[in-house]
Amino acid sequence: MFEVAVEHTFAAGHALRHYKGKCENVHGHNYKIRVAVRGEKLNEIGMLMDFVVLKKALRDVCEPMDHVFINDLPPFDVLNPTAENMAVYICECMQKALADNPHPVEVAEVKVWETDIQSATYRPASVK
Numbered sequence: 001m002f003e004v005a006v007e008h009t010f011a012a013g014h015a016l017r018h019y020k021g022k023c024e025n026v027h028g029h030n031y032k033i034r035v036a037v038r039g040e041k042l043n044e045i046g047m048l049m050d051f052v053v054l055k056k057a058l059r060d061v062c063e064p065m066d067h068v069f070i071n072d073l074p075p076f077d078v079l080n081p082t083a084e085n086m087a088v089y090i091c092e093c094m095q096k097a098l099a100d101n102p103h104p105v106e107v108a109e110v111k112v113w114e115t116d117i118q119s120a121t122y123r124p125a126s127v128k
């Protein structure tokens with residue numbers, strides 16, 4: 001099994017609903033996102049997936065969240081914008097973005113850092 005990963009960063013604000021503590025107040029993070037994809041076989045030139053394509057997909061998925069108040073952005077207008085929920089959302093968006101990739105890959109893991117020392121990781125169940 002091969003796995004390749006890319007990272008992307010963006011800045012955004014959020015406020016956690018139903019949370020009793022500082023994070024219920026509006027505040028911001030410099031988010032760092034890491035997406036790893038995996039697959040059994042390499043393509044004809046020895047790649048699991050072109051980093052350029054993977055980076056563009058992650059950038060496109062993150063773009064609507066950059067410099068906005070995430071609570072205003074669906075699905076986070078309803079869903080609490082925790083790092084865990086953001087990881088699931090980004091995973092689902094990446095799965096859609098990579099569905100038509102000519103070489104089959106699946107999202108192995110999405111990690112969302114809110115700060116250098118706190119992160120949430122989502123690993124979807126394997127489609128196999």
Ligand SMILES: [Zn+2]
Binds near residue numbers: 027028029
């Ligand atoms: Zn926060």
